[in-house]
Amino acid sequence: MGKIIDTKVSLCGIEIDNPIIPASGTFGYGYEFAELYDINMLGTFSFKGTTREPRFGNPTPRIAECCAGMINAVGLQNPGVDKVISEELVKMRAVFNKKVMANVSGFSVEDYAYTCERLDKCDEVGWLEVNVSCPNVHGGGMSFGTSPEAAAEVTRAVKAVTAKPVFIKLSPNVTDIVSIAKACEEAGADGISLINTLLGMRIDLKTRRPVIANKMGGFSGPAIFPVAVRMVYQVAQACSIPIIGMGGVSSAEDVIELMLAGATAVEVGACNLVNPYACRDIVNALPSAMEKYGIDRLSDIIGLAHK
Amino acid sequence: MEQVIFKIKSNEPIARSVYRMVLEGDTSAISASGQFVNLLIEGFFLRRPISVCDSVPGELTLVYKVVGKGTEAMSRMGEGEEVDILTGLGNGYDLTLSGDRPLLVGGGVGVPPLYRLCRELIAQGKSVSVILGFNTKDEVFYKDEFEALGAKVYVSTVDGSMGKKGFVTDCLEGLDYTYFYTCGPEPMLKALYRATATSGQFSFEERMGCGFGACMGCSCKTVTGYKRICKEGPVLCKEDIIWEK
Numbered sequence: 001m002g003k004i005i006d007t008k009v010s011l012c013g014i015e016i017d018n019p020i021i022p023a024s025g026t027f028g029y030g031y032e033f034a035e036l037y038d039i040n041m042l043g044t045f046s047f048k049g050t051t052r053e054p055r056f057g058n059p060t061p062r063i064a065e066c067c068a069g070m071i072n073a074v075g076l077q078n079p080g081v082d083k084v085i086s087e088e089l090v091k092m093r094a095v096f097n098k099k100v101m102a103n104v105s106g107f108s109v110e111d112y113a114y115t116c117e118r119l120d121k122c123d124e125v126g127w128l129e130v131n132v133s134c135p136n137v138h139g140g141g142m143s144f145g146t147s148p149e150a151a152a153e154v155t156r157a158v159k160a161v162t163a164k165p166v167f168i169k170l171s172p173n174v175t176d177i178v179s180i181a182k183a184c185e186e187a188g189a190d191g192i193s194l195i196n197t198l199l200g201m202r203i204d205l206k207t208r209r210p211v212i213a214n215k216m217g218g219f220s221g222p223a224i225f226p227v228a229v230r231m232v233y234q235v236a237q238a239c240s241i242p243i244i245g246m247g248g249v250s251s252a253e254d255v256i257e258l259m260l261a262g263a264t265a266v267e268v269g270a271c272n273l274v275n276p277y278a279c280r281d282i283v284n285a286l287p288s289a290m291e292k293y294g295i296d297r298l299s300d301i302i303g304l305a306h307k
Numbered sequence: 308m309e310q311v312i313f314k315i316k317s318n319e320p321i322a323r324s325v326y327r328m329v330l331e332g333d334t335s336a337i338s339a340s341g342q343f344v345n346l347l348i349e350g351f352f353l354r355r356p357i358s359v360c361d362s363v364p365g366e367l368t369l370v371y372k373v374v375g376k377g378t379e380a381m382s383r384m385g386e387g388e389e390v391d392i393l394t395g396l397g398n399g400y401d402l403t404l405s406g407d408r409p410l411l412v413g414g415g416v417g418v419p420p421l422y423r424l425c426r427e428l429i430a431q432g433k434s435v436s437v438i439l440g441f442n443t444k445d446e447v448f449y450k451d452e453f454e455a456l457g458a459k460v461y462v463s464t465v466d467g468s469m470g471k472k473g474f475v476t477d478c479l480e481g482l483d484y485t486y487f488y489t490c491g492p493e494p495m496l497k498a499l500y501r502a503t504a505t506s507g508q509f510s511f512e513e514r515m516g517c518g519f520g521a522c523m524g525c526s527c528k529t530v531t532g533y534k535r536i537c538k539e540g541p542v543l544c545k546e547d548i549i550w551e552k
Contacts, residue, residue, distance in 0.1 A: 027521060032520045036308070056528065059551070060514065062523075062526075063515060063516045063525070064514070065351065065353045069352055070353055070516065072524060074526075077533070270352075272521060273521060274354060274517075275310075276519060
């Protein structure tokens with residue numbers, strides 16, 4: 001008799017069929033991928049980072065390649081929260097009937113609160129994922145995510161305007177990730193997402209200039225996976241709220257590893273851009289990987305590496 | 308878009324640093340000339356976007372220039388090797404606007420996507436003129452192939468070692484055309500934009516992440532809004548272009 005394999009996990013009270021979540025900025029609003037396969041097989045997905053006002057983003061080139069990864073400096077191109085709600089979410093609903101994760105960015109505390117308040121009113125949004133890696137225009141341009149105080153301030157402002165679970169998405173470009181995660185938890189965050197991209201750069205030997213127009217960008221892909229495992233492990237040790245782990249995930253084994261480190265769910269980013277079927281393939285591979293490692297119920301392994 | 312495993316039939320140099328790869332596999336997702344495919348090359352994280360030079364049912368032809376490590380690795384691939392390819396990417400050229408006497412202008416590695424277009428236009432009974440621009444005669448390719456299709460071909464080289472000395476725009480004088488289609492380096496596209504008397508379509512190049520519209524890595528501003536070179540492009544109409552760089 002075959003064992004019953006259970007891939008369900010609970011993410012702040014909302015049960016998802018499996019912990020696989022395409023990461024923001026690598027999956028649009030889902031409909032490009034829905035042309036390829038039924039995206040309802042995913043746990044959920046985190047849609048393109050949304051800001052208060054429309055943004056074109058950075059000049060091109062925005063992309064550079066690295067060993068086992070890539071650098072991007074897209075610069076949060078999006079049509080702004082009003083159009084996201086009136087146009088993109090309408091198109092999304094036609095192809096995705098589960099709760100979606102709304103990814104939010106801002107350049108001031110007020111921006112974050114405004115955008116989250118709008119998205120709070122959308123029934124299809126299950127969770128808010130708040131990206132605090134953006135520069136604070138009122139704080140000298142330093143990223144909100146580099147200081148426990150600024151990250152906590154954003155958390156409090158967002159929590160005040162929404163009843164939906166709030167995940168704060170942290171930047172790894174800090175000296176002490178744990179202090180920032182704890183500050184968010186104390187400020188009322190329902191969960192932590194990590195890691196965002198690592199700051200990186202490439203220079204073209206022929207032109208002797210940076211490859212990317214913005215010079216620097218976010219480094220992602222399988223090369224950063226060990227950094228993700230380490231940071232998820234550290235934060236899981238210090239915090240009791242759920243963690244969504246991400247950073248270079250490309251296989252069902254990577255999902256299991258991040259969950260052992262302490263993640264309740266796992267986002268898949270850069271790999272979607274190389275293999276548009278990456279998330280489908282990982283969902284399909286999960287049961288046999290669980291069987292191989294003697295796992296009946298996936299939720300049982302969360303944080304087991306700490307024991 | 309479809310993900311297809313192709314098998315290499317041949318992969319040979321045809322000019323200085325330029326190779327032709329012929330592959331066997333399902334080309335049904337390619338619906339228009341000027342579309343591109345995205346190849347996964349072992350040892351490289353991102354795929355390599357390459358324009359479709361020609362496609363017929365079951366066979367895909369790519370003509371590419373070695374410009375970096377990825378295309379260099381591609382040039383070393385041999386007969387019988389399998390390649391994971393996303394096919395049928397981008398919008399491609401719109402043939403309905405060509406008129407009776409379309410002009411095709413290609414510069415260097417911008418020449419290949421014009422080949423399938425030329426074949427289609429001639430099949431529709433159009434009288435096609437083609438201008439091919441290169442730096443020097445060692446880099447010239449596909450002159451004979453375009454002529455074999457029945458096009459009137461003009462060649463320019465910067466050093467004058469073949470055809471007219473100068474740039475593709477130096478071949479425009481006296482040419483009678485109803486519309487034009489072009490692909491090539493951006494300075495050439497800009498010069499052509501100014502020097503042409505009719506409307507036309509331009510195929511652009513940009514560094515891409517995914518090639519299918521997910522990452523917003525190749526966005527540009529146009530008269531009708533933001534577009535992704537990989538999805539709403541690579542072909543833009545003359546009236547839609549905003550030159551930024």
